[in-house]
Amino acid sequence: MARIDMLVKLFMGFVYVNVILGYVESSYSGVTGYHDAIRRMALFKAAHIIRNGAPQPQSYSTPLVVSRSRVLHVTDYGADPTGRLDSTEALEQAISDAFGSPVDAHLMEGIADLGGTEIHLDGGTYKISRPLRLPKTSGGNFMIHGGSLHASNNFPMDRHLIELWPSSASLSYEYITLKDLMINSNFRGGGISIINSLRTIIDNCYISHFTTNGILIQDGHETYIRNSFIGQHINIGGDHREKDFSGIGINIMGNDNAVTDVVIFSASIGVMVSGQANVLTGVHCYNKATALGGTGIYVKAPGLTQTRIMNCYFDFTGIVAEDPVQLHITGSFFLGNAFVLIKSLAGVVCGVNIVDNMFSGDYTGVEIVQLEQSNVPFTNIDQVIVDRNNVRGMVLKSTVARGSVSSNGTTWTVDFSRVLLFPNLIKNVQYTLHAGATFPNHVLRNISKNCVTVESNVPVSATLHVSVDQSMVGYI
Structure with missing residues (x-):
């Protein structure tokens, strides 16, 4: 049957060419007419390609496979990259679609593999009026990146712009990446919250104008924050508002997390x-100087x-x-x-x-x-x-100190009270009494108040060298 179809197509092509040639010969008998006909045929071909696209070679032995991209562009969902209009619903729909087609694989048990699906913000700035939350369906191997988020003037004061917030206490999200984002909380809450999630990455993000937390990590396991800048007010130090700085840059309320190469x-x-x-x-x-009540x-x-x-x-x-x-x-x-x-x-x-x-x-x-x-x-x-x-x-x-004192007499005292960290706490002492030719009997007499006193039985000119250690003291 396929062979008959090919013969039919060849025959129709032969008829089409002959019709065109016949048209040319009947309409143009001179050289000039011939060249005009060639130009007309070229224009006809160009118009056909513009309307229908260039012809593609086809293989009759390999079926045509149509693949679905896993990169979702939020502008295709109607999000406004200028930041003038509210884009919350468009971004939510893109996130929902990303979770709608997991691949035939899993991460942790019960967490669907989304196959590396990306939500691409296309370098735009998007205004949102409520937190962007992932669906209740568990999923992982997913990324949001490449743009800016700005809280609207009616954004909730106690929420974060992006929230990995499972609907249950079980681990619901794994290997979620938030990358190359600029987040402006507009002094209405926080930037990003990672709650009860596993192996989350926050990379190359700039988070500002928060009132609660720039980033909150609660429970879960192994959130990595790296190469990011976090600050309530944008400055380079010495800001006149510094005494009024509030909030927490990164709030870690969980175990086994890492913060690397980050500026607060x-x-x-x-x-x-x-x-x-x-x-x-x-x-x-x-962030805020100790003298003004801040803590690094x-x-x-x-x-x-x-x-x-x-x-x-x-x-x-x-x-x-x-x-x-x-x-x-x-x-x-x-x-x-x-x-x-x-x-x-x-x-x-x-x-x-x-x-x-x-x-x-x-x-x-x-x-x-x-x-x-x-x-x-x-x-x-x-x-x-x-x-x-x-x-x-x-x-x-320090908890370790060394000192010396020289005198002529029967008592030598080295005072470590200025350098030792803990008051009145010397448990380990090593000393040497260097007395020259006459060497008396001597004894460690006292170690109270972080002072070491050595006494001899007879007066002598000597130097006392002492090493003390508070580091291995046991329970007292």
């Missing part, structure tokens, strides 16, 4: 951490902190940690009298490392690490190491 340029608290096993690296906080990173996870803060920059605003247990602060730069404050709630501080940092101040006597014991004094102290910090213009505090 205005908020009352840069990063609030109230979950365990979180890590912060390369974070630059100049507030670790509010007493009893089991398990937080690592590494290679960060605290610009006139420092760190506060409540009853920390397993807290690691290293490789960071504290500028403008920024310091670490350890706050007592129940008198617990265990497994804390504050090592290999740089502190720079204005020579007004600010201590690099401070204890706040107005509630109760610290009594449960174990494995606290504050050492090897580079200090300029501030007062060095």
Whole structure:
């Protein structure tokens, strides 16, 4: 049957060509007429291609396959990229369609694989009047990217512009990516909330004008925030409104999350951490100066902190940690009298490392690490190491110290009260009494008030060298 169809098409083509040639020969007998006919045929062919498209080679052995793109452009749904009209419904419809065709695969059990579907904002700015929420249907492997969102003047004050907010307590979303977004909360709530979601990525986002949280992470597991800028008011420091900065740049109320290479340029608290096993690296906080009541990173996870803060920059605003247990602060730069404050709630501080940092101040006597014991004094102290910090213009505090004193007599005392972090807490002492030719009997007489006293049985000219350590003290 196919062979007969081909023969019919060839015959019809032969007839068509002969009709055209006959028309040319009958209408134009001279050379000029011939060339005019060729031009007419060329124009006829061009018009045919414009109307119907250029002919495509066809394979009669391979069927034609039509594929459906998984990139959904919000402008195709009627969203206004100028930001003048409300685009909430258009964006909601695009998100709903993205969840409507999962592939035949799954991520975590019960979470449908959306096959890498993208909601593309086409570089526009879109005004929305209510939060963009993902459907109640569980799904993952999905991205929203490439544009700006702006809260309208009637946006709810207690919500976020984008909300990964499952309808149940179970994990509903996995591997959701929010990338290359500029989010303006218009001082009506927050930017992004990630609630009970798994393996979420926020990458290269700029979040401003929030009143609650720039980003909220609650429960769930493994949210990664990276390469982003977050601030209530857009500035580069020294803003006249700084004393009035409010809100939290990133509020982490869950476990096993990471914040990497992020700038918090205005908020009352840069990063609030109230979950365990979180890590912060390369974070630059100049949100609100400590002198004005601000905090760069507030670790509010007493009893089991398990937080690592590494290679960060605290610009006139420092760190506060409540009853920390397993807290690691290293490789960071504290500028403008920024310091670490350890706050007592129940008198617990265990497994804390504050090592290999740089502190720079204005020579007004600010201590690099401070204890706040107005509630109760610290009594449960174990494995606290504050050492090897580079200090300029501030007062060095440490849990390890060395000192020497020389005199002629029977008593030598080295006073470590200015440098040791914990008052009246020396448990490990090593000393050497260098007395020259005459060597008396001597004994460690006293270690109270962070002073080490050695006595000899006879007067002698000697030098006392002492090393003390508060880091391994056990429970007292």
